Amino acid sequence: MRSEICLIVGGSQGAGLETTAQLLTTSLARLRYGVISDREYFSNIVGRHSYIHLRASSREIPRSLKYPVQLIGAMDAETVFTHFQDLKAGGIIVYDSSVENKTVDGIPSMERDLVNRLKRMFSELGLDGSLKSLVNYLSREKDMVAAGLNYAELITGLASRVSLPAQQASRYVSAIVYAAIAAFLGLSESSINYALESRFRGKDQIISINKLIVGEVYRLVRDKYGSLAALAPSNLNHPELMVVSGNDVVAMGKIVGGLRYQSYYPITPAADESFFIEANERITWDGSDIASIVVLQTEDEISAISSAIGAALTGARAATCTSGPGFSLMVEALGWAGMNEVPVVITYYQRGGPSTGQPTRGSQSDLLFALHASHGEFPRIVISSGDHLEAFYDAIDAFNLAERYQMPVIHLLDKFLANSIVTMPSPRLDEVRIERGGLILESSGEQRRFELADLVPPRYVLGSGAITWHAGDEHDEWGHIDEDPENRERMYRRRMEKMTLADQEIPDERRLSYYGGDDADVLLVGWGSVKGAVLDAIEELEKYGIKAAYTHLRIISPFPSRLFRRIIEKFDSGRVMVVEHNYMAQLGLLIRMITGVNIGHSIVKYTGRPIYSSELVSGVKRILSGERRVVLTHGP
Amino acid sequence: MRSEICLIVGGSQGAGLETTAQLLTTSLARLRYGVISDREYFSNIVGRHSYIHLRASSREIPRSLKYPVQLIGAMDAETVFTHFQDLKAGGIIVYDSSVENKTVDGIPSMERDLVNRLKRMFSELGLDGSLKSLVNYLSREKDMVAAGLNYAELITGLASRVSLPAQQASRYVSAIVYAAIAAFLGLSESSINYALESRFRGKDQIISINKLIVGEVYRLVRDKYGSLAALAPSNLNHPELMVVSGNDVVAMGKIVGGLRYQSYYPITPAADESFFIEANERITWDGSDIASIVVLQTEDEISAISSAIGAALTGARAATCTSGPGFSLMVEALGWAGMNEVPVVITYYQRGGPSTGQPTRGSQSDLLFALHASHGEFPRIVISSGDHLEAFYDAIDAFNLAERYQMPVIHLLDKFLANSIVTMPSPRLDEVRIERGGLILESSGEQRRFELADLVPPRYVLGSGAITWHAGDEHDEWGHIDEDPENRERMYRRRMEKMTLADQEIPDERRLSYYGGDDADVLLVGWGSVKGAVLDAIEELEKYGIKAAYTHLRIISPFPSRLFRRIIEKFDSGRVMVVEHNYMAQLGLLIRMITGVNIGHSIVKYTGRPIYSSELVSGVKRILSGERRVVLTHGP
């Protein structure tokens, strides 16, 4: 029995793949396995190929994904064509034997580039391009277990047994694949029932149909193949686990953090966060409302951020969330928030750019933009989270920092994190603090909202009883337009020096985490969602005698220069590298700009697919053997 | 007789100050003097204080402004109150004796901060706050020549002589001030007549009224004071001089460069450029139209850049022009242009930020923003001009580079340059080239607009006969959406490597100019409109035995790293400093980011007023005596 497994479940968009993944993750969580999964999909609603790449472990909560996989659960022929090269020799393919005759160029949804590559390959291998010939080849030459199930027959059987119209019955393909995988993994029937019941809570008929078909397939596979890829019982010991996406945890963090106004304009991969908040807009306890959150879909992102700024001026904790194209539209208003010292939070999920780019793929290519967006100079805090738990706490802290320093806070995340679903232990709410800074909720008369006495002025909010003015123009202490050069110099400097204050006050350890032993002599530097892959790669590298450490940047502005320099100083510069999801190695550039430290090596990836710990390991080795820049490209 | 003079003419916005300045500059140019002038004004239409700071020379075309001045021409009391401290001992004040009793706190248009400072000062000096007491004090204690003229009487006299309504006659205050200054400077009557005739061409009655009042005041002043500040005859020898603002020269450059579509949304200090182009939208020669330019005022800046991109797709040279707030709205579409390799030109006049900031004041605080604006990564060229002549050539080159490399070009200018009026020798059109790169104007059939074969693909334009597609999504060679990771990697890399190509091809000397001798041991590094002040400061520093040189960055992206390193290497790092109009010393940061070279010293200014060579000289000395950062603040 194995202690962990990597697998892929694939199918066409809209065919129920997410259900399969949810059921699988829930069953696994029920059995206390740690799970992480990434979802890859096209910018398309129905028909294009989508897949879940999942890793489950009985020893730990896994932090990253890797290749090759041990199992492919294919809802359609395209899945097999797309992924078979990532299956380990001896691995398992669950596929639909009723579409065996499909050929690779008979599938219009496949990218032409991929089809062409495969056709070349198949002709070299002497295959005829059909699913059948491929599967035969794989079991023959590569020892694969080709578990063909006739989905069509199974569905027809089901349809007639429960008298469902064919169209509706076909939705149960996802259940077939789920059942087959569960059988191979040796998941218990109770965990399967638990998953079905919690996924379809309240829909009894659907539950019972599912149980029927799942049970049938489960037994069929178990009986025919046995639990070939059975997972060892889990060593983990959590009485409960959360199953959450990155969007979910940020939403939860914001709710715990006191968010009261969230405006947004729909955009991938941010919109699900607002959807989650809206579903929880009203929070009751003991029969009475203890919190209510206004969630507003605006006409565009300009309105989203502008109205969030407006809400923040009243003292409500206010945020908006978006991705690159939306943020690009927000930069003018962002500058107003900077000028008027408004604690507004922008949750920024990066996706593949530039422009529309790869709207459903991941990237970390907006760092320098987020740091310098908007004309003129004003301070801002930029936070970035490396995993789900960090994202939860950071979502709360974003408000605390925004209010403490009275400046906009950009919380940078990315599609990888947003859409990956993990099992997460419960966060520790007792560690959470709500700090509102110099907020003044009750006052009266005209007040100096921009008093020069302290770096951070008193924050009289609209409705507090005070009368205040605000202007995007340079203003005096009262908020009235003022073009006097001496006032200009003082106001400008005070605003900018708030950043110095934040730099003095926010502990370095809050901003940067160092992972690794004192004896490490290779240093990887990164930010955001590369964290998991890097930590896993480091572990793996130990096996090759390479002692690597990781410096993870979590608050990027103000940049923790002192601690960073102290750390990096200990390493030979030939053995330090940045790891990032972009072309330019932006964090590397930023570090050079801010600290003057030149990190001469980089491992980058910009295909839109996550960095896998497997490819990262070899990337590090290539750097250590003299390459300056390694471009990773794995993943279909 | 003096070889040069610095003076200030001030008055309230809308009272005719620009006319005074134009007349003065035209007279001076007519007499072959070199002139540079800066206009400072509030974001206001009528009533706030505005002034022209002008320097004229008989030996050269001056490059920058400096303090103190030798003459103040005041249209009102506020001007004297605002500027008297900048007048050199022994200087001349032309003022209105009919408002002698005005006191400093009786002028509502003055900034409260300034009023308070003056009140403190006057009470220390024992003055009663009136214009009269101030003027008396200045002539008594500071040897000033207080040339009081009773404007009210002069105007009433004029009104009755030419029977004008009082309201209309009051417009001739600007003529009074002009005449008085002309008399002090000893400008010839013929130059005055030339100025009046060319300024009011076609308006004979206005010319004759002007001649009347100007003649009267000119004689009055000359007879009473003599040409106290007479300029020596000019040594310059230009048969003609252009009198142009920065906006004008950029517009002229664009027209020469083949601009055919200009879209804009009005904004200070950019709008005058479009106004100029619109006035020249139709160019005829020998009775037939040889060029016609569509100039469109759009509904916002998003539409301005989007439509310019659309126009560029058809092969027309297309541009938009704006300043910070407008550019902030353009960043999303900018990314589309990057992704689709569209040669669109954005003329970007920086002004004081952040947000509305100081809309009518200057700054250079948008460098890092311009370089990193928009989500995702794509190449762009960023040019910045140091003076009027550079701006003219750069405006043309912007199109050449955009078309050669098929990428957006941002031409960074600033309000200082935009609104300063200079006498400029004629540009050399024989040095101008129009280079259109891989433009394909005639073709047919479906074509690969994004062919991978070369770094810069063939540019089939809409209407060429070819059929092409474009998408903001990552696309294949045909322009169709393509999410394949291998295609992604190739397309992304090809786009980014166009920058490497540009870096290889554009001569370093085109991007960077070095001014100074081989023996220089102090290096100033700057960009944009600081050039003039730096060059003048360097000359001045020689008098103190300081041998300084200047490195002027003119194309900032791609950055001329090799040449830059070669230059900076020769200097002791303690004697290198950046000079910039911003807080963060952005060019310094950029240089560190790109080249790794750390310039530890900076001289910055962010009050919105230009850097004066006078204050820069002492700034450099302070750096050389050990200060790390000098903040300049001169100028009201």
Next chain:
Amino acid sequence: MAPSPADYKTGVWVDWCPGCGNFGILAAMYKALAELQLKPEKTVIVSGIGCSGKTPHFIRVNGVHAIHGRAIPFAMGIKLANPDLTVIVNGGDGDLLGIGAGHLVALGRRNLDITVILHDNRVYGLTKGQASPTLEKNLRPKALPKPNIQDAVNPIALALTSGFTFVARGYAMMSDHLKELIKMAISHRGAALVDVLQPCITYNDIHTAEYYRERVYRIEEDGWDPLVRDPMERREKMLEALRRSMEDDARIPIGIFYRDPTRDTLEDRIAGRLPSYLARPPALQKIEDNGRSIITWDIFRKIFAPQFVETEKVP
């Protein structure tokens, strides 16, 4: 004691051109605020950028001088987060109908209780007199190098078709009439637009005070009753209001074109979903208790129950 218009003045110098129509609008606002006895601390004026955008600095209520074209979204956030506040937008025609037109349309769709006062001078004042979206085609006010080539948009018709439930037009130089309109607009629950004809003495030499003096007339004198008493009446009233908004410029109606108190506001609709919304809106909710979130572990566990999986006991 009831406040007087003077109580709403700040000490800030009003730097509009002498003779500008904005003075009339400002005077009407002082009077309207005073007569409505609006509490300065409970009132917020939000503006865009332009000559008109400076308005908040001259009025002694809370002021938010936002960015060009975005006064409406700023105001929306303020109002939604604290519906106790009276929120008024002052903006130019370029601001509200050019760069900000999309937000105007969206406000209509929402019927949020905000009053929009449109300073309609048919030019871009602060950028020196370019054509604004309300300038008719072929006209050439003095700063234009060539006559205008774009058609004018009709603010009344646009507001009506966008869903504003109070739509009126006033004239800056008829300050008392305008004051009444502003009072009614502020008192109206829902999105209100007052299009104010505003002479720009510096740049608009066509639509001068004389121009308007000869043309404006009171719409009610024409027998128009703008009030929708029943939702069934909406369509006919609206069509008639539209008809009246389409007079050519020979006669310009001022007064109330349309007034529909029967439509629910966005606040009402939110309150339908969040019953405690009006009593404890976002700005007035407590979010912490001694530095601890009010979302305690128990509450957390309850609201996010769907995200939790109870694991099987270790055997």
Next chain:
Amino acid sequence: MAPSPADYKTGVWVDWCPGCGNFGILAAMYKALAELQLKPEKTVIVSGIGCSGKTPHFIRVNGVHAIHGRAIPFAMGIKLANPDLTVIVNGGDGDLLGIGAGHLVALGRRNLDITVILHDNRVYGLTKGQASPTLEKNLRPKALPKPNIQDAVNPIALALTSGFTFVARGYAMMSDHLKELIKMAISHRGAALVDVLQPCITYNDIHTAEYYRERVYRIEEDGWDPLVRDPMERREKMLEALRRSMEDDARIPIGIFYRDPTRDTLEDRIAGRLPSYLARPPALQKIEDNGRSIITWDIFRKIFAPQFVETEKVP
């Protein structure tokens, strides 16, 4: 030989959901293009972002898949720089009436000769079914967590009040009728809008094909003649068109609401200023001669004469 609809197909796989109303729109477009015999190389389709935004990739004419909400300004630049081209915009209701509403209003003011085809499915398709600006209040298509709290905007009325000179509504599933509308819209000189009712099979379970089948009727069957024959008729025709656009959803008129060929287009107005504009528009002008600007020194000296000062001779 006259082209057939199939000649306008690209090989690109159409990745809309099976049964999506967009297929009907696409089919109508193929036919309209073929029947108008539009040259692919002289035709440009510009789109925004959304399911609808993918349209250009499926049609064998020039395609510009722009950014969300900005198809109209992109199209404007193309058309103005080369008025020889036939320019068509395909966009979603979110794209054209939400984020892009300001540009739609501005296009009306300009009456530029562009055809806008609005894929009106009342949801944001590509982002998974949120409410679009044409979704009525209180409705809850299946992806919404709560019923919609914003009112719907009326695209016909908005286009009419913005100044569009051709305004029609079609239905995606009546492909031949729609084709005729598209043909007329393209043939019309001036800004044209075709609001196309488009079932979204995946997210809009309210406005389904059945929903529309029961409700749509042809406006001309009601005796409506939308043509403005004389500028004097404009106001009455427009008001009647507005009235007809305000049917509640019980009966939904399709067909031409308004057609006014009497108003000049933006191109006409530009040609009035630049006489050679239509013959040699920006895209087709020569700007250089052997690498030299056509603005030679003599020309330069002439056009910029006002900037030159002839200096006095050195004495």
